[in-house]
Amino acid sequence: AQSVTQLDSQVPVFEEAPVELRCNYSSSVSVYLFWYVQYPNQGLQLLLKYLSGSTLVESINGFEAEFNKSQTSFHLRKPSVHISDTAEYFCAVIPYSGAGSYQLTFGKGTKLSVIP
Amino acid sequence: NAGVTQTPKFRVLKTGQSMTLLCAQDMNHEYMYWYRQDPGMGLRLIHYSVGEGTTAKGEVPDGYNVSRLKKQNFLLGLESAAPSQTSVYFCASSYTPGPHRGNIQYFGAGTRLSVL
Numbered sequence: 001a002q003s004v005t006q007l008d009s010q011v012p013v014f015e016e017a018p019v020e021l022r023c024n025y026s027s028s029v030s031v032y033l034f035w036y037v038q039y040p041n042q043g044l045q046l047l048l049k050y051l052s053g054s055t056l057v058e059s060i061n062g063f064e065a066e067f068n069k070s071q072t073s074f075h076l077r078k079p080s081v082h083i084s085d086t087a088e089y090f091c092a093v094i095p096y097s098g099a100g101s102y103q104l105t106f107g108k109g110t111k112l113s114v115i116p
Numbered sequence: 117n118a119g120v121t122q123t124p125k126f127r128v129l130k131t132g133q134s135m136t137l138l139c140a141q142d143m144n145h146e147y148m149y150w151y152r153q154d155p156g157m158g159l160r161l162i163h164y165s166v167g168e169g170t171t172a173k174g175e176v177p178d179g180y181n182v183s184r185l186k187k188q189n190f191l192l193g194l195e196s197a198a199p200s201q202t203s204v205y206f207c208a209s210s211y212t213p214g215p216h217r218g219n220i221q222y223f224g225a226g227t228r229l230s231v232l
Contacts, residue, residue, distance in 0.1 A: 094219050
């Protein structure tokens with residue numbers, strides 16, 4: 001079984017400041033990792049993913065996340081946030097294969113509030 | 117291309133009433149999922165389907181039933197609604213998981229259900 005821990009439930013940050021949303025996971029098997037974003041009153045959208053290859057992955061709107069296997073982490077970062085980044089962010093994992101390879105396990109979410 | 121469409125968007129039920137939530141996807145995905153989202157809990161899997169005519173239980177299946185009679189549709193039923201089922205329900209779909217492809221799930225906009 002897998003578990004995901006998002007260490008901060010709420011993160012307030014001033015506009016144009018950097019931000020890091022932390023995610024740690026636990027799994028006995030190798031996993032794929034994802035960050036999803038949920039804007040107010042909307043569904044979840046895939047922000048970025050780590051499947052293989054370079055451990056640093058980037059999104060089209062300036063977010064990046066780095067997979068650290070030794071620390072079992074997948075922290076999300078952005079060097080300069082905008083008001084439009086205000087949303088809830090979910091970290092999720094899924095096993096490579098075998099039982100449960102189609103079941104996403106989500107963290108409880110981190111609400112990012114960007115302050116003007 | 118509509119993606120994943122959920123109907124209705126909002127519903128208020130009285131305890132004991134029944135209802136069906138409909139999810140439709142136009143991406144020819146094999147896999148479909150129903151999640152519920154509660155404050156501070158992240159998303160939890162209710163039921164899922166790996167193909168037309170097949171369904172399986174997820175993490176929190178009690179009080180719900182599902183059917184997948186057509187590949188593009190996945191129905192979630194509440195036979196006798198309870199206040200504990202007040203939640204936001206999300207449907208998702210994905211391609212069959214595969215090596216280096218992971219399992220990228222695409223979400224609908226959600227259904228807000230209140231049970232009084």
